Amino acid sequence: MALPRPSRRSLAELALTSGTEGRSLSDEAHRVLLADLVSGTNIGAPLESLHGRSVLLASEAQLPTVLAAIALDGIARRLLICLPDMAPEDLPAIIADAEIDTIVCDGTGPRFAGDTGVARIGCASTPRPASLAGLDRSAETEWILLTSGTTGRPKMVSHTLASLTGPLDDGLQVMRGAVWSTFYDVRRYGGLQILLRALLGGGSMVLSGAREPVGDFLVRGGRCGVTHISGTPSHWRRALMSPNANRMTPCYVRLSGEVADQAILDHLKLAYPQSDVAHAFASTEAGVAFDVRDGLAGFPASYVGQAGAKAEMRVIDGTLHIRSARTASRYLGEAAWLGDDEGFIDTGDMVERHGDRYYFMGRREGVINVGGQKIHPEEVEAVINRHPGVRMSRVWARKSPITGALVAAEVVPRDPAAKANFAALRDEILAACRETLAPHKVPVSLRAVDALAVAPSGKLLRRGD
Amino acid sequence: MTTPTAVRPFILGQIKLIAAQQKKRLVPLKDDLPLLESGLDSLCIAIIVASLDDELGLDPFAAGDVDMPVTVGDFIHLYENGAAAS
Numbered sequence: 001m002a003l004p005r006p007s008r009r010s011l012a013e014l015a016l017t018s019g020t021e022g023r024s025l026s027d028e029a030h031r032v033l034l035a036d037l038v039s040g041t042n043i044g045a046p047l048e049s050l051h052g053r054s055v056l057l058a059s060e061a062q063l064p065t066v067l068a069a070i071a072l073d074g075i076a077r078r079l080l081i082c083l084p085d086m087a088p089e090d091l092p093a094i095i096a097d098a099e100i101d102t103i104v105c106d107g108t109g110p111r112f113a114g115d116t117g118v119a120r121i122g123c124a125s126t127p128r129p130a131s132l133a134g135l136d137r138s139a140e141t142e143w144i145l146l147t148s149g150t151t152g153r154p155k156m157v158s159h160t161l162a163s164l165t166g167p168l169d170d171g172l173q174v175m176r177g178a179v180w181s182t183f184y185d186v187r188r189y190g191g192l193q194i195l196l197r198a199l200l201g202g203g204s205m206v207l208s209g210a211r212e213p214v215g216d217f218l219v220r221g222g223r224c225g226v227t228h229i230s231g232t233p234s235h236w237r238r239a240l241m242s243p244n245a246n247r248m249t250p251c252y253v254r255l256s257g258e259v260a261d262q263a264i265l266d267h268l269k270l271a272y273p274q275s276d277v278a279h280a281f282a283s284t285e286a287g288v289a290f291d292v293r294d295g296l297a298g299f300p301a302s303y304v305g306q307a308g309a310k311a312e313m314r315v316i317d318g319t320l321h322i323r324s325a326r327t328a329s330r331y332l333g334e335a336a337w338l339g340d341d342e343g344f345i346d347t348g349d350m351v352e353r354h355g356d357r358y359y360f361m362g363r364r365e366g367v368i369n370v371g372g373q374k375i376h377p378e379e380v381e382a383v384i385n386r387h388p389g390v391r392m393s394r395v396w397a398r399k400s401p402i403t404g405a406l407v408a409a410e411v412v413p414r415d416p417a418a419k420a421n422f423a424a425l426r427d428e429i430l431a432a433c434r435e436t437l438a439p440h441k442v443p444v445s446l447r448a449v450d451a452l453a454v455a456p457s458g459k460l461l462r463r464g465d
Numbered sequence: 466m467t468t469p470t471a472v473r474p475f476i477l478g479q480i481k482l483i484a485a486q487q488k489k490r491l492v493p494l495k496d497d498l499p500l501l502e503s504g505l506d507s508l509c510i511a512i513i514v515a516s517l518d519d520e521l522g523l524d525p526f527a528a529g530d531v532d533m534p535v536t537v538g539d540f541i542h543l544y545e546n547g548a549a550a551s
Contacts, residue, residue, distance in 0.1 A: 213501070213502070214501060215499070215501065215502070234507060237507070237533055238501065238507045240532075240533040240535075241499075241500055241501055241507075241510075241533045241534060241535055242499065242501055242535065243499050243535050243536075261529075262529065263529045263530065266530070267532070267533060370508070370511075371507060371508070371511075398515065400511045400514065400515060401511075401514060401524075401526030401527075402507055402510050402511035402514055402526075403507060403508060403511040406511055406512065406515055434486075439487060439508060440508055444511075444512045444515050444516070445515065445519060
């Protein structure tokens with residue numbers, strides 16, 4: 001006899017069955033009561049008409065996308081969560097690769113104003129009453145998150161609600177009525193984790209505003225009674241530079257997305273003495289691997305090799321590998337599964353053991369993390385190398401006490417004599433970079449060198465330091 | 466070597482230079498002005514810190530235990546103290 005299959009629970013069901021009293025989702029301009037989502041939706045079409053669709057969620061603000069994702073999980077075949085800073089020229093390829101047949105958008109994303117040939121449905125920042133009784137939300141919706149790729153075009157990382165919510169089961173004790181917030185955009189993996197904690201854990205969520213000054217966000221967070229808040233170490237350094245840092249009194253402060261050094265952990269403990277300060281290691285591909293709650297940088301060596309852990313870790317050739325049910329399954333458009341034969345995903349993060357702790361030593365491929373935004377050196381090198389006066393270049397991470405890292409570059413000029421009078425060439429290269437690249441990708445320092453080391457494989461040596 | 470008195474005009478010059486480069490509009494700089502309300506974002510501040518390290522050889526953050534500067538004055542004092550100690 002076949003056992004009855006437990007029905008899949010949708011995000012809406014998971015979020016709303018834990019009670020809706022006093023719970024809300026808010027941004028700078030709107031406050032949406034979760035109670036209004038029981039019989040309401042922000043989408044301008046009957047939800048049943050979106051069964052089996054592959055939907056791109058493309059609003060500029062976070063709230064319309066969050067409400068749409070809650071409405072459509074379990075209904076759509078696929079939800080592609082668009083980032084507001086996505087380049088418009090990448091859109092056609094993303095639509096094609098993800099087989100997008102519907103765009104749900106509130107019309108604020110001017111970059112999506114062009115004709116994509118795909119059906120569009122409007123959405124709003126607040127729900128309107130709708131009859132949702134009997135709606136079938138049993139589909140296993142695929143969630144596609146975007147992450148930075150080597151060529152500058154984002155990669156699409158395939159998740160499910162199950163893989164996204166896996167890390168929530170980490171034993172963190174959270175009181176009822178917790179008010180969660182994050183400096184992150186919740187459309188990025190680190191932010192989405194916090195949103196899901198709020199939704200599934202019976203709490204409320206305060207969303208950050210893209211153009212909201214950090215001081216205003218801290219005041220708003222205080223006013224909304226934020227109890228749990230996350231951000232990158234760079235977000236937190238910026239918060240501590242605000243005179244309004246003490247306007248919020250959270251009981252839980254979380255860091256992720258960049259390596260947390262001892263200085264920022266100590267500063268946060270001083271600024272929020274009533275708060276637990278934890279730092280987590282996560283990536284869009286590998287999911288959350290672990291968090292560290294002892295207030296110290298790095299992580300205990302005992303975490304590695306623990307059999308039966310929810311996220312198992314190995315260190316292979318100095319690089320952290322992770323296996324868990326929370327890892328993404330693949331990049332969309334690429335057949336290959338992300339993991340190795342045993343299911344471990346290579347995070348590309350190098351670690352070194354000192355005594356009984358491991359410490360992060362940067363990225364193997366030289367990926368540069370500027371305030372939580374990852375930059376592939378190849379993307380910047382390609383722009384520099386386009387200059388006719390450049391033979392080759394190497395882009396690397398320069399440490400910064402403010403943003404964790406900054407982009408720095410070395411250039412081999414085509415004409416060796418140009419090295420003596422490099423200022424003019426440097427200004428031209430930087431001007432070209434500023435024209436093509438986002439501000440955080442433009443090198444802050446650029447120097448001329450005679451040669452760059454190349455490995456026997458013909459690849460540029462990335463670890464020169 | 467930089468004397469503490471030379472630090473202030475140099476930093477103010479760098480702030481204006483980087484703000485112009487990053488196309489940020491600065492409000493008039495005063496010591497009690499919160500740094501993040503000057504018109505600079507954290508990327509600008511990170512670039513200024515890197516250029517002060519390159520140009521003056523001063524990195525007061527390297528010690529690890531310095532408080533994050535809140536105002537323009539805090540920021541300048543951090544470097545003045547660094548120059549005095551070096």
